[in-house]
Amino acid sequence: MSNLRLGDVIDDFCVKCRRLTNHSIVSLIDGEAAKVRCRTCYSDHDYRREQAPPSKKDLKKAELFNQVLTAAAPAAAGDRPADSPAETPAEEAVETKKTRRKKP
Numbered sequence: 001m002s003n004l005r006l007g008d009v010i011d012d013f014c015v016k017c018r019r020l021t022n023h024s025i026v027s028l029i030d031g032e033a034a035k036v037r038c039r040t041c042y043s044d045h046d047y048r049r050e051q052a053p054p055s056k057k058d059l060k061k062a063e064l065f066n067q068v069l070t071a072a073a074p075a076a077a078g079d080r081p082a083d084s085p086a087e088t089p090a091e092e093a094v095e096t097k098k099t100r101r102k103k104p
Ligand SMILES: [Zn+2]
Pocket: 014, 015, 016, 017, 018, 021, 038, 039, 040, 041, 042, 043
């Protein structure tokens, strides 16, 4: 068991400083740090066990990825750049079918 006490200084990842900094413990749960305060920028946050949270960049990336996924589905047939060969055979096939239907 650890003997952490309020006010003890421990390492943790500070989101504002974006690096490991010294933190003092401001809240303990079951002998473990629950909340800590960065000694550099004095912001309080939950103790992260020195783990960096997913950065905003990563979150943004995931968000964009999801947007692309949802946007790609309906837009797939329409505005593709001309240099994207993936759609060309499908479109030709569709036109062939249409042509065949028109000519009995
Ligand atoms: Zn900080």
